[in-house]
Amino acid sequence: MARWNHQLAGDLTLAEHSFLAAFRAGDVWTPQVFQTWCRAHPDLIAQTPMQTLPTGPLLLRGTFLRALIIVDGALVRGITPPAAQVQWLDRHGIDPAGLSNVRGIEVDWPGAEMRPVVVCTDGPEDSPYLDLRAVAYPKGIDLRGCSFQDTDGQDADLNLEKAHIRALDLSFTKFRCLHGIGLTLDYDFEGLDLRAHLINMVKAHIKGGLYLSGTRLKGQEGIALSCDVATIGGSVHLREGFKAQGEVNFVGAQIDGAFECDAGEFTAGDNGLALHCNGAKIGGHVFLRAEFKALGAVNFVTAQIGGQLSCEDGEFTAGKSGLALVCNGAKIGKSVFLRERFQAQGEVNFGGAQIGGQLVCSGGQFTAGDNGTALQCNGATIGDSVFLVKDFKAQGEVNFGSAQIGGMFECDGGEFTAGKSGLALVCNGAKIGKSVFLRKRFQAQGGVDFGGAQIGDQLDCSVGQFTAGGNGLALDCNGANIDHSVFLSEGFKAQGEVNFVNAQIGGQLNCRAGEFTSIKRGLALNCNGATIGDSVFLTRVFKAQGEVNFVGAQIGGQLICWGGQFTAGYSFVALQCYGAKIGDSVFLSHVFLAQGGVNFRSARIGGALFIEDGLITAPPQAAHDTEPPKHRWLLDLSQASCEVFHDAQLAQSITECWLGGYLRLDGFRYQRLGENAPKTAKNRLKWLKRQIPADAQGREFKPQPYEQLSKVLREMGHTSDARTIALSKQYRMHRSGNLSWPDGLFRWLVLWPTGYGYRPQYPFFFGVVMMVLSLGIFEAAYRAGYMAPAQPHAAISEILQGVDYIGQGGGTAPATACALIEQADIVPPFNSVAYVIDTFIPLIDLDQESSWKPTDQNRFATASGASLDPCQDELAALNPPPPWWSIPLVKGPAHYVATSWGPAGGLYWLKWALMSMGFAISAVIAASLSGLMRKD
Helix, strand or coil: CCCCCCCCCCCCCHHHHHHHHHHHHCCCCHHHHHHHHHHCHHHHHHCCHHHHHCCCCCCEEECCEEEEHHHHHEEEEEEECCCCCCCCCCCCCCCCCCCCCCCCEEEEEECEEEEEEEECCCCCCCCCCCEEECCCECEEEEEECCEEEECCCEHHHHEECCCCHHHHECCCCCCCEEEECCCCCCCCCCCCCCCEEEEECCCCCCCCCCCCCEEEEEECCCCCEECCCEEEEEEECCCCEEECCEEEEECEEECCCCEECCCEEECCCCCCCCEEECCCCCCCCCEECCCCECEEEEEECCEEEEECEECCCCCCCCCCEEEEEECCCCCCCEEEEEECEEECCCEEEEECEEEECCCCCCCEEEEECCCCCCCCCCCCCCCCCCCCCCCEEEEEEEEEEEEEEECCCCCCECCCCCCCCEEEEECCCCCCCCEEEECCCCCCEEEEECCCECCCCCCEECCCCCECCCCCEEECCCCCCCCCCCCCCCCCEEEEEECCCCCCCCCEECCCCCCCCCCCCCCCCCECCCCEEECCCCCCCEEEECCCEEEEECCCCCCCCCCCCEECCCCCCEEEEECCCCCCCCEECHHHHEEEECCCCCCEEECCCEEEEEEEECCCCCCCCCCCCCCEEEEEEECEEEEEEHHHHHHHHHHHEEEEEEEEECCCEEEEEECCCCCCHHHHHHHCEEEEEECEEEHCCCCCHHHHHHHHHHCCCCHHHHHHHHHHHHHHHHCCCCEEEEHHHHHHHHHHHHHCCCCHHHHHHHHHHHHHHHHHHHHHHHHHHHHEEECCCHHHHHHHCCCCCCCCCCCCCCCCCCHHHHHHHCCCCCCCCHHHHHHHHCCCCCCCCCCCCEEECCCEEEECCEEEHHHHHHHHHHCCCCCCCEECCCCCCCCCCEEECHHHHHHHHHEEEEHHHHHHHHHHHCCCCCCCCCCC
């Protein structure tokens, strides 16, 4: 049943009154009644086959007719714009012919589903053709296949503002604009393959889905589809040929289902936005895939997506802003897929976004916009892993600075090319829960920055290729915290500095077969201050063109450089380990090659130091280097320490191992020498002599290397070699000229004759020889009469009292006074052995040296047949005084003197030599007992 609830607007023609009167006459307008009425008014009916009625077109001549709607076969409504040409477009393709004039009719229909039969327009330019503003209709409206045009053949508008309809089907229709602000639909909005300029459903409430697949929108004033703040209970389908020439806007919209744009094409309007979903809340997935194309920015800033965001095989081209896909601050419940031929010409931005699953960009291609960034995920939170693998390519910076990634960060096979910043991949400050893989043909043309990053597992860059940007850094892990190992091995190549300054690595640092080349600061591998929990491997044809720096580093395991090749950069040093702390051994062996200095100054090595089977040479002299390389040190071990020192080839084949350089050994401490290390003083002295001239000689002479070596050899049982090394130290100290004159005099007079305490047998043996020689000389002197009692006068006065002395000219040869003294046993008999011992050893008194002294007057000599007795004052006149040029050695009467030119002079010099030798030996013994003469 159809009932009218509105009055007619304006005056009606006779035909209009007839039509309406007939319609009002019956409570039920059946198809039979309608056909009867049509036969009764042939002047109002076009030449249309009656069998099409009431489902076919109805044309009323001479009336203003906008639409006639049939409900269950009954005519229920007419809506009144001006009359115009009518074009019937339904799925059957029936053409209308003619118009009628009816206007101002508003009806209320409680009937069943509606479908259009006739569509026509003729009215003011701004008047909508189908005006259902604020209409409340509990059933759906089906306008499929309609075309809404004005009298000029131009598309006309549809107005559904604030209408409340059960469902709306505009599939295959054609119109200009749909005004649906505030529209409420209890079910779906169907718009498959429709053609329009603009669909405006701002603040619309659709309890079902919005299905516009295949729809083409030309846009109006830069807008093609506007669903700002709309509420959609189901899914949104803008797919399978959907095309929009202008912005598609879902800003602030709430969509409970999925948002699907597969194979859709979006072209931005004047503002540069192709798809604008800023702040939208989408309960399901978002699909922008399967040849999805956007010419302009796709914006999901601060959007909330309950499912995944999938852009597989999508093409995104930036608009004016230089942004292709913007998800800044978005919350995505599951994974994001930008893979499988995904292409972005402009920045893809997930800065500050929250992604509950993975971020997968495998095979994606990203090209930066004007700001030089291709993929921006700064500060993003990603619950699972990130995959930039399998032909992933980025022309511009990829930024994950300060991002939080719960799983892995894998870039195997990815290609990264830097943008304006010179950085290809930025992860500084990022927190990554598991491993980072930059391996298997990974390529970066620009710096890779993991400064301050926290990596929960390992960092593996095996076979990766890194080329530095403008700052000269190829891989920057300054201050990074890596829980497990770092692998820069097996074909790893870096053109630029690899930086692990102050990094903390829980496992090993493995650079086996890696190639490191410095291009700017002269540093190839910089681990200054790094803490490495396990060993460091620079082995198996490891190559570094530039300084390898471990200054102040702490290495828990070994430092192994087997077969490594090191070439110095600008700093002359090839391997720099100044102040490093190494828990286990250091191996510079197995054809270790260094063209430049190797510095372990102040290093602490917990195990052994192996320097075997290696070659260390001076690097080529740089243009700015004023000091010739041959005057430099090549190996600096000063102030370093280790348990065992192995240097088999170093000491034995010194000329083969060191070419034009020196050693620095001052302060180097070690507990013992290795099994194959030479331990003879000859070879070890060669090693010590290779020190730089300033340390080996002159006033800067360093005695510690000699002392340390002597101590180690002595503790190892090589006492003779230890003494030789210690004695060599003393000789070099004596020659250095760095001693005060008292110390130098003491060394010359006391220490030098005794081998500085290391050869005390030398003066002893020399003293024995002197004693034997002196014994013969003094014995001969005594027999020749040149040894006399030390105090003859007192002895003579006692003897002459009881002896008849026969003076000169007597008959028989009288006994002389000296003979009488001897016979009287006033002095002990002369004994040359006892005399020499008494003279040589100052602590022994055999009463020989004090009783007998040399004299120039022969006891047995005669003058004119008279006996000259030096013991008699009476014969003093026969002894002329000594010549003026002689030096009196003994003061006393003229008859008892000895001069330097007489026989007694030589005896006195010999006696003093014996006494000096005795005192020297005694001083050595006293110095040894008192600690004055310290032995190393």
